Amino acid sequence: MARDLRSPVHGKPGEVSFRRAARADVEPIVRLLANDPLGAKRERYELPLPQSYLAAFEAIAADPNNELVVACRGDDVVGVLQITFTPGMTYEGGWRATIEGVRVDEKLRSAGLGRAMIEHAILRARERGCRLVQLTTDKTRPDAKRFYETLGFVASHEGMKLQLR
Amino acid sequence: MARDLRSPVHGKPGEVSFRRAARADVEPIVRLLANDPLGAKRERYELPLPQSYLAAFEAIAADPNNELVVACRGDDVVGVLQITFTPGMTYEGGWRATIEGVRVDEKLRSAGLGRAMIEHAILRARERGCRLVQLTTDKTRPDAKRFYETLGFVASHEGMKLQLR
Numbered sequence: 001m002a003r004d005l006r007s008p009v010h011g012k013p014g015e016v017s018f019r020r021a022a023r024a025d026v027e028p029i030v031r032l033l034a035n036d037p038l039g040a041k042r043e044r045y046e047l048p049l050p051q052s053y054l055a056a057f058e059a060i061a062a063d064p065n066n067e068l069v070v071a072c073r074g075d076d077v078v079g080v081l082q083i084t085f086t087p088g089m090t091y092e093g094g095w096r097a098t099i100e101g102v103r104v105d106e107k108l109r110s111a112g113l114g115r116a117m118i119e120h121a122i123l124r125a126r127e128r129g130c131r132l133v134q135l136t137t138d139k140t141r142p143d144a145k146r147f148y149e150t151l152g153f154v155a156s157h158e159g160m161k162l163q164l165r
Numbered sequence: 166m167a168r169d170l171r172s173p174v175h176g177k178p179g180e181v182s183f184r185r186a187a188r189a190d191v192e193p194i195v196r197l198l199a200n201d202p203l204g205a206k207r208e209r210y211e212l213p214l215p216q217s218y219l220a221a222f223e224a225i226a227a228d229p230n231n232e233l234v235v236a237c238r239g240d241d242v243v244g245v246l247q248i249t250f251t252p253g254m255t256y257e258g259g260w261r262a263t264i265e266g267v268r269v270d271e272k273l274r275s276a277g278l279g280r281a282m283i284e285h286a287i288l289r290a291r292e293r294g295c296r297l298v299q300l301t302t303d304k305t306r307p308d309a310k311r312f313y314e315t316l317g318f319v320a321s322h323e324g325m326k327l328q329l330r
Contacts, residue, residue: 026254029254030254033254033255039255042255042256042257043255043256043257044257050257050258052257052258052259053254053257053258054258055258056252056253056254056258056259056260057254057258059252059260060252060253060254063230063252065228065230066251066252068254080254082253082254084249084251086231086249086263086265087221087224087225087228087231088221088225088247088265088266089191089194089195089198089218089221089222089225089233089245089247089266090198090204090207090208090265090266091207091208092207092208092209092215092217092218093215093217093218093219093220093221093222094217094221095221095224096265098251098263100251100253100255100261101253101254101255122327122329125329126329130329131328131329132326132327132328132329133326133327133329134301134324134325134326134327135325136299136301136322136323136324136325137322137323137325138321138322139321139322139323145323145325148325149325151327152327153325153326153327154325154326154327155323155324155325156303156304156324156325156326157301157302157303157304157323157324157325157326158301158302158304158310158320158322158323158324159299159301159320159321159322159323159324159325160299160300160301160302160310160313160314160318160319160320160321160322160324161297161298161299161318161319161321161322162287162297162298162299162316162317162318162319163296163297164287164290164291164295164296164297164298
């Protein structure tokens with residue numbers, strides 16, 4: 001799917017397309033993940049890439065209920081997100097789509113790319129017959145909360161995390 | 166796994182065991198889901214059960230990255246939760262465990278059963294090598310937030326939902 005982004009502000013992203021990530025995309029994906037205030041603390045972008053990233057990519061690619069999506073401008077990967085489709089007993093046995101790991105190239109932020117990416121994920125959720133789309137966003141990113149609210153998301157829940165080591 | 170629950174208050178749950186749900190458990194699971202202030206609005210407990218619940222059970226049972234767990238006292242199903250194991254690119258390609266659809270039989274609430282169920286889910290997350298455990302809890306259930314905090318969860322995120330129809 002290709003689309004023109006409206007209202008570019010900081011950049012002029014022009015035509016951006018979305019596709020499932022390929023193995024060759026893992027390096028630019030990790031670069032995007034690490035280039036972020038929170039990601040800088042917990043990712044390791046070095047070449048060769050840590051094997052754990054490639055193993056994760058293979059696990060996602062092998063799972064029909066997970067999609068790793070990249071946004072591309074020409075040959076460049078400029079955005080990434082992951083969608084997990086989950087069958088559940090609640091909502092009369094409804095499926096959920098969970099969005100994780102959303103990152104946009106810093107050169108293209110505020111240019112509508114993030115919005116187009118989330119709209120793409122919502123479209124995929126509808127195509128898969130999901131009853132709801134959910135995500136959590138760190139409370140230290142208040143702009144992100146407002147951004148998702150403009151897309152129709154409601155901050156009705158606490159997002160609780162327990163780190164394991 | 167069987168364990169004695171400590172500090173029973175309203176009930177005396179005695180020995181409770183956890184196991185993967187079987188198809189015959191779908192009916193008591195839906196009964197638990199519907200017997201809840203939020204569940205009452207969105208579940209449909211009637212016999213025969215709506216087909217959508219059985220289809221959801223089959224989808225969960227067929228997915229190696231999803232576990233529907235029931236807590237049993239003797240032959241009775243007294244609790245349910247679902248764990249989804251998700252490979253991800255973030256956290257150096259770490260796996261996450263997401264807990265959904267936690268319900269405890271009203272006769273056994275505040276008796277330690279919910280705690281034992283979440284501890285079981287955390288154990289399963291460790292066994293699967295997960296980097297973190299996550300869940301969302303409705304902000305209209307402040308007691309639930311405090312309960313999860315006593316288990317080590319941190320309400321660091323907004324849990325955002327978009328209902329689709």
